[in-house]
Amino acid sequence: MTEEIKLKADIREEASEEKVSQLRRGGRIPAILYGPDTKNVSIIVDEKAFKGAISTEHGENALIKLTVGGKKPVTTIVKEIQVHPVTTKIIHIDFCQINLAEKVEVEVPLEFEGEAPGVKEEGGVLEHIIRKIRVRCLPTIIPDKFELDVSGLRIGDVLKIKDISAVEGVEILADPEAIAVNLVAATEFKEPEEAPEQAEPEVIGKEKKEEEAEAVEPKEKKEKSEAAKPAEDKKDKKEKQGN
């Protein structure tokens, strides 16, 4: 990778959140430039131009020749892109000035080629465990991507970092024994079984209450009848006395 993408930037004097938000609304992204041979400079870049710069085959590892305020261009790489959590718009970029003769550490995407028979025939799921690999190399030979062939994978098979074909001059910093991709059996969804209809459970408390109520009723009736009897007797006596 020797191609360098040109990008223009202006020096940014506005630092307040309000001013920076205004710039963002105008389609420009606040950024910062730093590095071993440059002072920290707050800059601003055009959103469309930046998106164009990182959407090439080199992706976010593209070498960007940044011209700040019409001065001599500096070679940079994108160190960090901050994204708004809700709108997913880019809100800030870190450009790091680099020396082309010194090695840099970057993350290279890992892509998978081919179709695994474990997925097609056995219905498994290809689980991507590692998607980016950290490497150390010269900026001019940063690989665009690493490829792993998954066309021989069946359920239970794994591919490790050591299975990636080595590129001359590129040192892979990740653990070679780390699993990059794993083909697992899909878990089948089972409809939750409805509980079989049971006979209505006996409510002990309810029955007891009913029994108690029944037991109380006759007593009350007896009491009432007993209470009514003396009254009737009294009435009879009064009637007899009157006669």
Added chain:
Amino acid sequence: MALRGNKISFGEFGLKAIEPAWVTERQIEAARVAITRYMKRGGKVWIRIYPDHPVTKQPAETRMGKGKGDVEQYVAVVRPGRILFELEGLIVDEAKQAMRKAAAKMPMKCKFAVRGEYL
């Protein structure tokens, strides 16, 4: 704004909350069942939220006071930008449909998210 858990970390697609809300354990389970029922076979689901915040409630027909109520349920505190679920092993259209069904079970507005997207 969700300062953590706002990126797709495990799968290829995700469901992102764009409003703040308390999500109950029942809602999370309903959404999970909706996704897995749609997927039937194939694909993998990750649940990125967990109901660990206790919510108390005074019993019905009780006068105010007499101390704090008992814990009634547990919820997940969700802030805008939080990734709720993640999916892998489906094509984009199927993943969108599965996430749409899950979003219907959520108490807030959600949107479909794809790994590494910059709008």
